[in-house]
Amino acid sequence: MFRYLVCASFIALSFSQECGIDRLPRFHSPSSLSLRSLRTGGALRTGWPDTACRPHAAYVIPVVFHIIHSGGLDSIPLPVIEAQMERIFEDFRRVPETRGFTPNGADTQIEFSLATIDPNGAPTSGVVYWRFNAPPLNWTSPKLCLSDELDMKIATGWPRDKYLNIWVVPIVCGFRGTCDTCMSSQVAGYAYYPYMSPIYADYYGSVVITTTVGATTTLRRRGRTLVHELGHNLGLAHTFEDGCGTTGDCFNEGDYVCDTPPTGQPNLWFRQQNTCTLDVPDLPDDLRNHMDYPEDPARYLFTPGQHELADYALNYSDLLPPLHEPTNLIETGTGPYGKVKARFWAESRRVLPGTPVRFHAVTAGQPHLYIWDFGGGQPDDPSSPCPTVIFPTPGTYAVRLIVQNLSGRRDTAYKANYIQVESGPWTLPYHEGWEGPTFPPSGVTIENSDAVQPHSRTWERWDTTAFPAGGYNSSRYSLRMAYLGHPHYGERDYVVTPAFDLRIPPTYTPKLSFSLSYACLSWSSPDSYLLTYSDTLRIWASPDGGGRWDLLYEKAGNSLSTHPNGCISHSGSLSGATYLPFFWRTDTIDLTGYRGMQGVRFRFEGIAGGGNMLYIDDIRVDTIRSVGTTTFETPQLHFFKNHVHLLLPSAQSCQWTLYDVVGRTLLEGSISTASPAHEFSLPESLPAGWYLLRVSGEKFSLSHPFLQLP
Ligand SMILES: [Zn+2]
Numbered sequence: 001m002f003r004y005l006v007c008a009s010f011i012a013l014s015f016s017q018e019c020g021i022d023r024l025p026r027f028h029s030p031s032s033l034s035l036r037s038l039r040t041g042g043a044l045r046t047g048w049p050d051t052a053c054r055p056h057a058a059y060v061i062p063v064v065f066h067i068i069h070s071g072g073l074d075s076i077p078l079p080v081i082e083a084q085m086e087r088i089f090e091d092f093r094r095v096p097e098t099r100g101f102t103p104n105g106a107d108t109q110i111e112f113s114l115a116t117i118d119p120n121g122a123p124t125s126g127v128v129y130w131r132f133n134a135p136p137l138n139w140t141s142p143k144l145c146l147s148d149e150l151d152m153k154i155a156t157g158w159p160r161d162k163y164l165n166i167w168v169v170p171i172v173c174g175f176r177g178t179c180d181t182c183m184s185s186q187v188a189g190y191a192y193y194p195y196m197s198p199i200y201a202d203y204y205g206s207v208v209i210t211t212t213v214g215a216t217t218t219l220r221r222r223g224r225t226l227v228h229e230l231g232h233n234l235g236l237a238h239t240f241e242d243g244c245g246t247t248g249d250c251f252n253e254g255d256y257v258c259d260t261p262p263t264g265q266p267n268l269w270f271r272q273q274n275t276c277t278l279d280v281p282d283l284p285d286d287l288r289n290h291m292d293y294p295e296d297p298a299r300y301l302f303t304p305g306q307h308e309l310a311d312y313a314l315n316y317s318d319l320l321p322p323l324h325e326p327t328n329l330i331e332t333g334t335g336p337y338g339k340v341k342a343r344f345w346a347e348s349r350r351v352l353p354g355t356p357v358r359f360h361a362v363t364a365g366q367p368h369l370y371i372w373d374f375g376g377g378q379p380d381d382p383s384s385p386c387p388t389v390i391f392p393t394p395g396t397y398a399v400r401l402i403v404q405n406l407s408g409r410r411d412t413a414y415k416a417n418y419i420q421v422e423s424g425p426w427t428l429p430y431h432e433g434w435e436g437p438t439f440p441p442s443g444v445t446i447e448n449s450d451a452v453q454p455h456s457r458t459w460e461r462w463d464t465t466a467f468p469a470g471g472y473n474s475s476r477y478s479l480r481m482a483y484l485g486h487p488h489y490g491e492r493d494y495v496v497t498p499a500f501d502l503r504i505p506p507t508y509t510p511k512l513s514f515s516l517s518y519a520c521l522s523w524s525s526p527d528s529y530l531l532t533y534s535d536t537l538r539i540w541a542s543p544d545g546g547g548r549w550d551l552l553y554e555k556a557g558n559s560l561s562t563h564p565n566g567c568i569s570h571s572g573s574l575s576g577a578t579y580l581p582f583f584w585r586t587d588t589i590d591l592t593g594y595r596g597m598q599g600v601r602f603r604f605e606g607i608a609g610g611g612n613m614l615y616i617d618d619i620r621v622d623t624i625r626s627v628g629t630t631t632f633e634t635p636q637l638h639f640f641k642n643h644v645h646l647l648l649p650s651a652q653s654c655q656w657t658l659y660d661v662v663g664r665t666l667l668e669g670s671i672s673t674a675s676p677a678h679e680f681s682l683p684e685s686l687p688a689g690w691y692l693l694r695v696s697g698e699k700f701s702l703s704h705p706f707l708q709l710p
Pocket of ligand 1: 228229232238
């Protein structure tokens with residue numbers, strides 16, 4: 001009658017890990033031709049910061065849970081179901097500051113709402129409990145045998161044109177072979193696409209096993225099995241559907257989604273790799289996708305393309321359109337007539353007095369009433385879901401939001417110590433070399449917006465006195481982002497500086513400078529096709545202390561790299577590919593456009609591409625006279641063949657040392673002249689290869705790599 005497309009999630013007892021297995025009888029697939037005509041290619045809702053005001057989802061789907069149980073611990077209490085509903089909401093709406101957030105995921109604009117009115121018009125909790133051994137089921141054991149599936153669904157399910165039914169059963173058997181085979185491997189859940197003739201509608205919905213339900217913080221179970229199955233109910237396929245495909249036409253094969261890189265096979269654990277090469281551009285696997293198979297905590301991403309495909313299903317599939325009709329929300333007591341849950345977030349949390357801060361309510365239950373308390377902050381519109389607030393006085397502020405919807409239900413969200421208003425801008429000059437006793441140093445914050453996700457990384461202090469030294473100019477420390485082996489593609493991490501007073505005379509030019517050391521990575525291994533992995537550095541300035549941000553600088557890959565080869569080529573294990581800060585470059589940004597402003601803040605944004613280590617040191621915000629004589633702030637070193645030209649701040653004696661690439665001292669010397677300019681020669685007989693020359697003297701030390709050609 002129908003074909004089973006993919007066997008999905010097993011819980012293999014042998015390595016006690018959920019490898020999601022689910023089953024997708026696909027009666028027919030979405031028409032790729034009509035999909036293509038629908039796609040606009042633009043206006044996708046994604047990115048960070050995402051500043052549009054969207055307090056309400058575009059679609060609400062009423063849901064009901066049917067718990068099949070034995071009367072023991074498999075009888076899931078209502079609070080666990082409500083926690084599961086929060087997990088679903090945060091994942092599908094990508095709510096900032098929750099486990100559902102990732103900077104480069106999509107807000108699908110879809111809300112699942114627990115029914116509060118049953119098919120007879122009576123109040124309900126949205127959860128129905130069924131004893132396995134009592135009517136109407138009368139099973140002999142608490143396990144769902146697939147041969148009993150349709151009987152169970154007909155006996156318990158609510159009308160398919162009004163509710164999305166979710167069945168929770170202790171165990172699912174009979175996936176392979178008979179119902180006696182369920183002890184060797186276990187199905188975590190399975191689901192049906194919405195594209196099937198209404199005569200088969202009784203099958204529609206999701207089935208998950210009891211132990212997957214909830215949103216606990218245990219290692220493997222975070223309620224993501226049901227998020228995955230609901231994805232199927234919305235028409236989404238696995239990212240590994242049909243493997244790598246054969247044509248590279250992402251609109252017409254695989255998962256019909258073009259921004260989910262094709263993936264050769266289900267990924268059961270988390271790692272950096274590239275299993276398919278037909279995609280254009282060739283991108284690495286993104287294992288964080290909800291429609292792949294890593295463990296629950298590691299899956300937290302829907303893409304804009306998946307959002308678009310789900311949008312299509314909501315409007316054009318066989319079974320979904322009636323569910324979100326406004327009249328159906330009234331009849332099922334969902335959406336604006338259902339339960340409410342208040343949530344909010346702010347675009348900036350560290351500002352100056354007077355900085356406009358925009359808040360966003362992202363709330364389940366489609367409320368119409370918003371009551372905010374900013375504790376002294378002044379909102380432009382206190383009843384708006386997205387007010388802009390000015391905090392006139394330095395201090396730390398708590399924020400409270402009360403919401404109410406048409407059902408009369410209310411909920412409150414409260415965040416203590418949420419907004420920091422600093423006392424005022426810093427004055428120039430500013431220098432941060434990360435050498436102080438604390439990290440991050442005073443005035444600097446590290447923002448890791450997906451800190452709650454597993455395997456997350458962010459900016460850290462790199463410390464070594466070995467060779468090469470941790471920082472620029474042989475200093476010990478630098479700021480480092482470890483992108484090597486980091487598969488959170490597109491993840492963004494920020495280093496935010498203090499705000500500076502740039503009210504300086506017009507004859508001075510403000511500038512921002514910093515030193516960096518980086519190499520991208522061209523990598524292949526037995527499990528991963530060759531691919532160039534490239535990370536991105538962006539620098540932003542905020543003229544109002546943290547409200548609005550302007551992009552000043554963006555470099556990636558070869559243009560960011562300071563390595564003379566650009567990317568490092570490597571094959572085999574990634575552990576041998578670590579880039580150490582051998583080659584440095586100093587980049588300078590003109591800030592003339594910000595002269596006269598009194599609260600200019602900067603942020604360094606790293607965007608992950610799985611490349612290699614990115615080091616940053618000696619961030620300076622300073623001025624130079626734009627007329628008259630310029631003084632050199634640092635010593636300068638230039639090479640011409642084997643001649644070294646040195647320009648020092650003053651006439652002084654100094655020492656130089658020549659190292660090879662592993663840090664061995666090859667040659668040493670000293671210079672003493674009455675001039676700040678020096679010149680000396682290195683032996684012409686040096687073997688070909690890379691060397692490091694270090695020169696040190698009174699209050700300075702600098703290092704410079706150079707290449708001896710054959
Ligand atoms: Zn699946």
